[in-house]
Amino acid sequence: MSRAYTPDDAVLLVGEGNFSFARSLIENYLHTGHQVVATAFDEEAVAIQKYGEAEVGENVQYLRDCEALVLFGVDATALGQCKELRGKSFTRIIFNFPHVVGAGIKDQNRNIRANQQLITSFLTSAQPLLSETEAEKQGEIHITIKTKAPYDAWRIKALARRTEPPLKCAISFQFDCKRWPGYEHRRTLGFKEGLSHRDNVEILDKDPRTYVFTRPSEEEEVEEKIDGKRGKKINEGKAWEGSSDEDEA
Ligand SMILES: C[S@@+](CC[C@H](N)C(=O)[O-])C[C@H]1O[C@@H](n2cnc3c(N)ncnc32)[C@H](O)[C@@H]1O
Numbered sequence: 001m002s003r004a005y006t007p008d009d010a011v012l013l014v015g016e017g018n019f020s021f022a023r024s025l026i027e028n029y030l031h032t033g034h035q036v037v038a039t040a041f042d043e044e045a046v047a048i049q050k051y052g053e054a055e056v057g058e059n060v061q062y063l064r065d066c067e068a069l070v071l072f073g074v075d076a077t078a079l080g081q082c083k084e085l086r087g088k089s090f091t092r093i094i095f096n097f098p099h100v101v102g103a104g105i106k107d108q109n110r111n112i113r114a115n116q117q118l119i120t121s122f123l124t125s126a127q128p129l130l131s132e133t134e135a136e137k138q139g140e141i142h143i144t145i146k147t148k149a150p151y152d153a154w155r156i157k158a159l160a161r162r163t164e165p166p167l168k169c170a171i172s173f174q175f176d177c178k179r180w181p182g183y184e185h186r187r188t189l190g191f192k193e194g195l196s197h198r199d200n201v202e203i204l205d206k207d208p209r210t211y212v213f214t215r216p217s218e219e220e221e222v223e224e225k226i227d228g229k230r231g232k233k234i235n236e237g238k239a240w241e242g243s244s245d246e247d248e249a
Pocket of ligand 1: 014015016017018021040041042074075076077095096097098099100101118184185186187188
């Protein structure tokens with residue numbers, strides 16, 4: 001069961017945009033960054049170009065002042081290749097609003113499959129970094145996504161069951177921006193004046209939800225294998241029709 005963040009949590013954030021979520025996490029819950037690693041996929045110059053020098057610079061400075069480690073150019077699907085993460089483990093690994101880079105995939109089914117692949121590869125890559133000490137400190141992976149169409153077609157819980165080894169969704173809950181003062185959601189493509197919106201307008205009406213993934217117990221693993229044999233299938237984005245997710249890209 002997920003619990004509130006506490007200063008003894010070791011937290012890895014991946015896919016940060018302007019680092020405002022990492023900052024909010026420290027400001028409001030952890031009060032220190034000494035066990036926080038905040039990462040972005042973009043290199044620093046690209047992140048500044050996308051989200052602005054002021055936004056990225058101030059947040060990163062805050063994080064570093066709090067002793068957090070800030071890394072650019074970290075691929076969430078290949079965390080094992082990041083040398084700064086070697087030997088570290090985390091009680092929480094967080095990816096907020098994952099969305100593939102290189103938007104412009106106009107074919108919505110391909111778009112869904114690309115995002116499913118991103119999430120599956122992230123879950124596989126993150127697992128070895130999860131802490132496994134006492135039960136209450138069991139490592140958790142938190143993924144927050146919008147849940148309205150077409151995001152519902154991502155079938156995120158089913159994706160987790162298919163990672164190797166499989167993960168279970170222990171709980172999910174509404175992502176409430178009010179719990180994250182200072183957090184400013186950003187799109188993968190960056191902030192575009194006249195197109196993008198501030199104050200999290202782009203997520204507020206999309207029913208964002210946080211899914212908490214953990215390793216299943218041995219009994220749960222056995223049940224899962226039996227269910228698997230019964231032939232549960234997931235939608236791989238082959239038969240999707242509906243609105244576009246270009247707003248996120
Ligand atoms: C919609 S934005 C959300 C940004 C930020 N997490 C937020 O909540 O404002 C999606 C993010 O996923 C990141 N992303 C896409 N592919 C990634 C990958 N392979 N590894 C890490 N991040 C990735 C993008 O760089 C982008 O920052």
